[in-house]
Amino acid sequence: MAAFFFYNNRKPGKFNYKPVLYNPEEEERKKNLQDRIEKIKREMGVLPEEKKAEKKDFKVEFVSRTHHLKKRKENEGRANRSYFANNGLLIIILLLLFVLFYFWVLR
Incomplete structure (x- = not known):
């Protein structure tokens, strides 16, 4: 009877979810368009220039953030x-x- 269950196993149902409202190509296109608009505004002087974050020394930063x-x-x-x-x-x-321990206890 136990052999019957080993040979007749059913496969689980597959999960095929397709998102209805999400389109990755359109999201990428919107992001690229927004980046181009920001770049053009920076070139025209409407937006201030973007400051690039400078790399800090890890040890100095860690010590400055740790209280003790x-x-x-x-x-x-x-x-x-x-x-x-x-x-x-x-x-x-x-x-x-x-x-003191030697002279007091061991002697």
């Missing part, structure tokens, strides 16, 4: 020592804690 990185950059400018210069103090504190 902008704050860090401002603080680095004020102080002589950066955030990474505090590692020496951290190592000294860890060594001191290790020595």
